[in-house]
Amino acid sequence: MAKDDDYESVLSSSATEVASFETSNRSLLNRIQHILHSNPAAVPLIVLVTSVIVFGLLLGSKFFSPFALTLILQQTAIVGIVGAAQTLVILTAGIDLSVGAVMVLSSVVMGQFTFRYGLPPELAIMCGFACGALMGFISGVLVAIVRLPPFIVTLGMWQIVLATNFLYSANETIRSQDIEANAPILQFFGEKIVIGGAVFTYGVIALILLVALLHYVLNHTAWGRHVYAIGDDPDAAELSGVQVKKTLISVYVIAGMICALAGWALIGRIGSVSPTAGQEANIESITAVVIGGISLFGGRGSILGMLFGALIVGVFSLGLRLFGADPQWTYLLIGLLIICAVAVDQWIRKVSS
Amino acid sequence: MKSKLIAATLGALALGAMATSAMADGHAKVGACLITKTDTNPFFVKMKEGATAKAEELGIELKSYAGKIDGDSESQVAAIETCIADGAKGILLTASDTKGIVPAVKQARDAGILVIALDTPLEPIDSADATFATDNFLAGELIGKWAAATLGDEAANAKIAMLDLAVSQPSVGVLRDQGFLTGFGIDVKDVGKWGDEDDPRIVGNEVTAGNEEGGRTAMENLLTKDPTINVVYTINEPAAAGAYEALKAVGRENDVLIVSVDGGCPGVQNVKDGVIGATSQQYPLLMASLGIEAIAAFAKDGTKPQPTEGKDFFDTGVALVTDKPADGVESIDTTKGTELCWG
Numbered sequence: 090m091a092k093d094d095d096y097e098s099v100l101s102s103s104a105t106e107v108a109s110f111e112t113s114n115r116s117l118l119n120r121i122q123h124i125l126h127s128n129p130a131a132v133p134l135i136v137l138v139t140s141v142i143v144f145g146l147l148l149g150s151k152f153f154s155p156f157a158l159t160l161i162l163q164q165t166a167i168v169g170i171v172g173a174a175q176t177l178v179i180l181t182a183g184i185d186l187s188v189g190a191v192m193v194l195s196s197v198v199m200g201q202f203t204f205r206y207g208l209p210p211e212l213a214i215m216c217g218f219a220c221g222a223l224m225g226f227i228s229g230v231l232v233a234i235v236r237l238p239p240f241i242v243t244l245g246m247w248q249i250v251l252a253t254n255f256l257y258s259a260n261e262t263i264r265s266q267d268i269e270a271n272a273p274i275l276q277f278f279g280e281k282i283v284i285g286g287a288v289f290t291y292g293v294i295a296l297i298l299l300v301a302l303l304h305y306v307l308n309h310t311a312w313g314r315h316v317y318a319i320g321d322d323p324d325a326a327e328l329s330g331v332q333v334k335k336t337l338i339s340v341y342v343i344a345g346m347i348c349a350l351a352g353w354a355l356i357g358r359i360g361s362v363s364p365t366a367g368q369e370a371n372i373e374s375i376t377a378v379v380i381g382g383i384s385l386f387g388g389r390g391s392i393l394g395m396l397f398g399a400l401i402v403g404v405f406s407l408g409l410r411l412f413g414a415d416p417q418w419t420y421l422l423i424g425l426l427i428i429c430a431v432a433v434d435q436w437i438r439k440v441s442s
Numbered sequence: 443m444k445s446k447l448i449a450a451t452l453g454a455l456a457l458g459a460m461a462t463s464a465m466a467d468g469h470a471k472v473g474a475c476l477i478t479k480t481d482t483n484p485f486f487v488k489m490k491e492g493a494t495a496k497a498e499e500l501g502i503e504l505k506s507y508a509g510k511i512d513g514d515s516e517s518q519v520a521a522i523e524t525c526i527a528d529g530a531k532g533i534l535l536t537a538s539d540t541k542g543i544v545p546a547v548k549q550a551r552d553a554g555i556l557v558i559a560l561d562t563p564l565e566p567i568d569s570a571d572a573t574f575a576t577d578n579f580l581a582g583e584l585i586g587k588w589a590a591a592t593l594g595d596e597a598a599n600a601k602i603a604m605l606d607l608a609v610s611q612p613s614v615g616v617l618r619d620q621g622f623l624t625g626f627g628i629d630v631k632d633v634g635k636w637g638d639e640d641d642p643r644i645v646g647n648e649v650t651a652g653n654e655e656g657g658r659t660a661m662e663n664l665l666t667k668d669p670t671i672n673v674v675y676t677i678n679e680p681a682a683a684g685a686y687e688a689l690k691a692v693g694r695e696n697d698v699l700i701v702s703v704d705g706g707c708p709g710v711q712n713v714k715d716g717v718i719g720a721t722s723q724q725y726p727l728l729m730a731s732l733g734i735e736a737i738a739a740f741a742k743d744g745t746k747p748q749p750t751e752g753k754d755f756f757d758t759g760v761a762l763v764t765d766k767p768a769d770g771v772e773s774i775d776t777t778k779g780t781e782l783c784w785g
Contacts, residue, residue, distance in 0.1 A: 151666065260482040260484055260487070261708075266711075266712070266715050279687075358658065358687075359654035359655050359658055361683055363653060407663060417609055
């Protein structure tokens with residue numbers, strides 16, 4: 090037998106056991122990768138806790154006080170609520186650039202319907218929600234039925250809604266004092282509960298309740314699982330009987346209504362109705378979602394991650410300012426965080442491939 | 443607003459028809475352009491109103507352009523190019539990017555167009571033929587003096603929060619900030635930038651983007667740094683309204699002095715209600731109507747507007763609005779301020 094034909098002899102050195110999943114000889118890194126894959130909110134939570142501890146050590150009681158820590162919550166409330174809307178859309182592998190504009194237009198509708206037309210403020214608030222839902226419905230139909238890319242649809246809607254906002258409001262601010270005297274319910278989310286030094290505005294409580302509710306809905310209802318399924322693979326979802334179009338439209342409508350809620354909370358936060366507020370809410374909400382470890386490719390991530398992502402930005406902003414750093418350092422670090430978050434996301438994705 | 447605009451346009455058209463028929467050589471009517479940062483800010487809306495009314499009166503054909511958002515310099519450059527192509531005699535410009543727009547302005551001036559900077563001086567200021575603006579340093583100085591006079595001896599122990607415009611330190615923000623500190627009696631070091639002062643009375647500088655949201659966050663941050671703040675300088679009245687909300691949230695709204703600059707109607711109303719202690723009022727309508735007059739004069743015999751004596755720009759005036767006048771600082775009350783307010 091020629092040496093070239095000796096194929097059999099190498100068999101003795103090959104694996105002899107039955108095919109099985111690798112469990113025992115997996116490296117520590119692999120195990121971490123696996124844990125992170127099954128708990129998408131773990132990375133942002135770790136970063137959040139670490140950054141709170143680091144700033145606490147650096148700044149002492151000035152930062153590590155109930156007042157300062159709850160202040161971060163207050164400053165994050167608006168971005169967090171808008172981020173919840175953004176999360177829903179991004180989970181379907183879409184993106185919504187119009188969230189900030191829809192929020193501001195809704196708040197303007199709530200204010201102007203009360204003060205310009207003399208509607209009861211409760212009714213005006215309903216109109217604000219209807220406005221948000223309508224904007225979301227338009228985007229949803231364009232994405233689901235006309236099949237335009239979400240980026241383009243919402244890029245257009247952003248401009249349209251913002252222009253509508255300025256044309257309709259004539260960029261007039263409704264003053265805090267007038268609202269307080271005539272329609273205090275508009276400032277509802279500015280009300281607060283004080284426990285010791287900690288201050289919880291209703292806006293903060295609304296954010297936490299909203300995220301908890303959506304976390305439940307996304308994980309434990311058919312609709313929520315459908316949202317994930319569509320983001321993962323719309324064709325497969327369609328084939329398994331998910332009503333993709335209806336679900337997509339409903340996602341955009343709900344996102345619009347959440348933006349309207351943010352608009353209401355915004356009035357509570359700044360006291361007045363200001364058409365120039367919230368200009369960067371779309372970018373800030375996408376930042377929160379990305380740092381929160383939610384995949385921009387859809388279908389993966391936890392809404393809790395978004396909340397942690399928004400809080401990380403809040404912690405860095407306040408921490409660095411108290412530290413006396415130039416505000417530009419905040420943006421620089423947030424930029425780094427975004428890139429790291431996406432890099433980590435890509436790495437975690439490999440576990441499933 | 444719309445019908446007014448249509449009326450103005452029709453009026454201008456009618457005047458134009460008369461003017462052209464009157465001139466035997468068929469000389470075209472004088473064209474002018476108004477380019478503002480945005481057409482949504484009430485300040486610029488008022489400016490446009492002033493310019494439109496004056497243009498109608500003098501028979502000048504006015505075209506208005508604006509950036510999409512504050513900071514949108516590309517649209518402004520495009521507008522200047524359009525005006526050059528259109529054969530306009532003069533351009534009134536509130537620049538979003540005071541340095542970046544200079545080459546486009548030079549191009550217009552080379553084409554024989556009179557360029558007047560309104561409200562915001564270009565950098566360098568002589569890039570434009572003339573600048574019609576509020577003396578922002580003086581505006582700041584007035585509220586600084588008022589705050590110091592109101593506090594009296596306590597001014598020596600004041601804790602001051604500085605709510606500025608943006609980290610890029612646009613000139614209008616720097617002038618107001620440094621003017622305020624000078625008026626208050628604080629050494630400003632380099633007058634060309636804020637934030638380099640070392641007076642212990644200054645708690646810190648924060649940026650607000652000139653709106654309510656930014657004002658509130660900035661105030662909260664500074665209060666966390668030092669809860670004993672008792673004087674708040676704000677770049678404009680929306681920022682002041684936001685700062686007030688933050689103070690109200692910690693129950694400090696009644697023992698803190700807030701000062702501001704602008705003189706918009708909601709701002710003056712806030713002075714009346716005691717939200718803001720004093721504000722320096724500026725006059726956008728006047729800037730625009732004077733600008734149109736200057737273009738008319740230039741078109742007639744080539745005279746260019748001259749700056750106010752002792753300044754490198756034409757000062758359109760500023761007045762301190764407060765209901766609590768302080769010794770040694772001239773001021774007008776909110777009733778007068780409401781008559782003169784814009785937006």
